[in-house]
Amino acid sequence: MRLFRMSGVHVPHRKNTAGAAPVRMPPPASVLIPLSMGIGAPSTPTVQPGDKVLVGQKIAEAGGFVGAAIFSSVSGTVKKTETYRDVFGRVVSALLIDSDGEMTPDPSLAPVAVSTAKELSDAARACGLVGLGGAGFPTAVKLAADPAKVDYILLNGAECEPYITSDTRTMLDKTDELVAGMKLLRDLYSAAVVVGIERNKPEAIKRIRAEIAGEEGLSVKVLPGSYPQGGEKVLIFNCTGRIVGEGKLPLDVGCIVLNVSTTVELMKYLATGMPLVERCLTVDGSAVAHPQNVIVPIGTRMRDVFDFCGGFRSEPGKILYGGPMMGIAVPDAGFPVMKTTNAIVAQNERDAILPDPTPCIRCGKCANTCPLRLTPFAIGDAVNKKDAEALGKLKVTLCMECGCCSFVCPAHRPLVQQNKLGKAILKAATPPKGGK
């Protein structure tokens, strides 16, 4: 079925933190919870400054079908609404909540029982769940798919970024919940459930395989040890051989892709009724004193998390949401941990400065390593000429910004940035489609 392999690059793994279970961080003095933490409309706050809130209490309603509700991650008092420019350049509002340090849970929370796919989707909506792997697409929207159209449910445990081990720890520490989730998904959607794990995590592969032995329709797919196995299209291709076309969604090829941590979080909600208020994240990077996995309340400022991990070993030169391949650099350590933050990485000053780009020598390495077979050097020419037609032909919109091209470029050209620019040029030149 597969006529070719998707290329990729060998990035350093640096999975320093995989060895120890995550540590729960005590509640910080205050949390800053953004009302926009992923794809979709910003949420609408349901609390006022001065209101007392408890852990798990709803503080903002989903802003639309593609959106997610938000819950307080600490118990305390809503202090004010703060407005700032986030890392995507959007001006967003965030609720500043002072913690009373008690972490009192909302007493009304109760386990939820589901017996149909629809109920599961509603549960995902009720707990404000979004994809915890990074993109933050509302899980309820994915799960709202008609079960008849779903052949595969793929659980993404690839975790291909350097440093990040939060999913690895989830797979190792919450194996029971994960397998329960696999069974539930299989039964409700009558689909094959496959966990895709990169081969550099043999322990997780072994443990899950042992748990699902003899189970019909559950399997582990061992993925190659090259980056980016966790890219949705790459994962679908490597697990099923199916190709998600331009402008299509995984569901169009009969797949739902969920992160393993998202699945475990959903199971936790069903068992306890506690919505998404905290998450496990990897704290690592050359500037971090004690790299480790930490469970933190959502909205905790990065600064507080780094402090909990022993502060900085050396002056940080760059701080990232996520790993070094696709992570987003923040202008300040005061930015909060969001639902989608699977890691925070602090690089020292030496690592933070990338070498200056030199002229393209057309070696073709970018094109030959692109998992989606794009041609970044040609896209670069088209971007320089602002040639929207050429950009359309080169399918710059397919670029998932995995970073392979920039990583391998011997001229250190900012190819991902160039592709982003290309998308913007193409979008500006394309007349908006009428209606839907």
Added chain:
Amino acid sequence: MTVNENLSVSSSPHILTKNNTRRVMLDVLIALLPAVVASVIFYGWRALVLTAVCVLACNLFEFGFTKLTRRPTTIFDLSASVTGVLLSQNLSATFPIWMSVVGCFFAIVVVKQLFGGIGKNFANPAIAARIMLFLCFATEMNSFAVLKDGVLVSEATPFTLSLTGAQPLTYREMFLGFHAGAIGETCSLALLIGLVYLLARRVISWHIPVSFIGTVALLSWIFGADPLEQVLSGGLLIGAIFMATDYVTSPASPVGRLIFGVGCGAITTLIRLAGHTEGVSYAILMMNLLCPYIDKLTIRRPVGAPKPPKPEKKGKEEAAK
């Protein structure tokens, strides 16, 4: 939210390969080293002088031109050094020094810098300069010599020998390279060591050398020439391994590289068998010129992109006009 002045912000990815253009060029120089050593063994100190002069001249021209045009100097990426070594290896041991400097000027200033410097040249500078020298100084370029008792003695190349039918060299002699010819192109062994190094370091892919040499061998065999002799003689190996594989002037995709190599091989054989003269550099130059078109035609269809509905699209464009 404050902005911390000490934190740098840039687009992802935030780690890059340790590889760089300079490292690539250094690898090419290392791969050329066996050929340079062989040239000194076979042709004496003059071969070394020629190589040193060419490298120096190329770097001087590169430095001078970038200074003159007030652009950052690019001699440290070692690309000018690669051009210098390659050009010198294409010359006869008796080639006049001043003429080689003219060749370097043409390679660096005319072919490379006037077209925008590294990455922008339309043809391989060393190949273009070799052809220019052939046209301007035909006698000097065609008089080859070999070291005999410490003295350079004029002699016919195996290529000319095979054309005249006079006592051909054994394969072993041709493989080791102790015979008249351009200083860097005669020792097939040294060039093949370079090829292995370049492949092992993943500086080049196998596509161009294999398709180029393979095509020459196959076509020679079809048209009744001795394939092995054709492969080992003239500038085929140095051309196929070091000149045709120049990133800037060869296609980027594997399929494009195969087309490029086959084209180079076909033109080389055509010139050799029909024109009774060495055709490697002309073949590479011609394919260099076709490279942008090959690149355009062999761009891979991205995964997930629909198959291009060509006729319909054309109609649409015309309708829009």
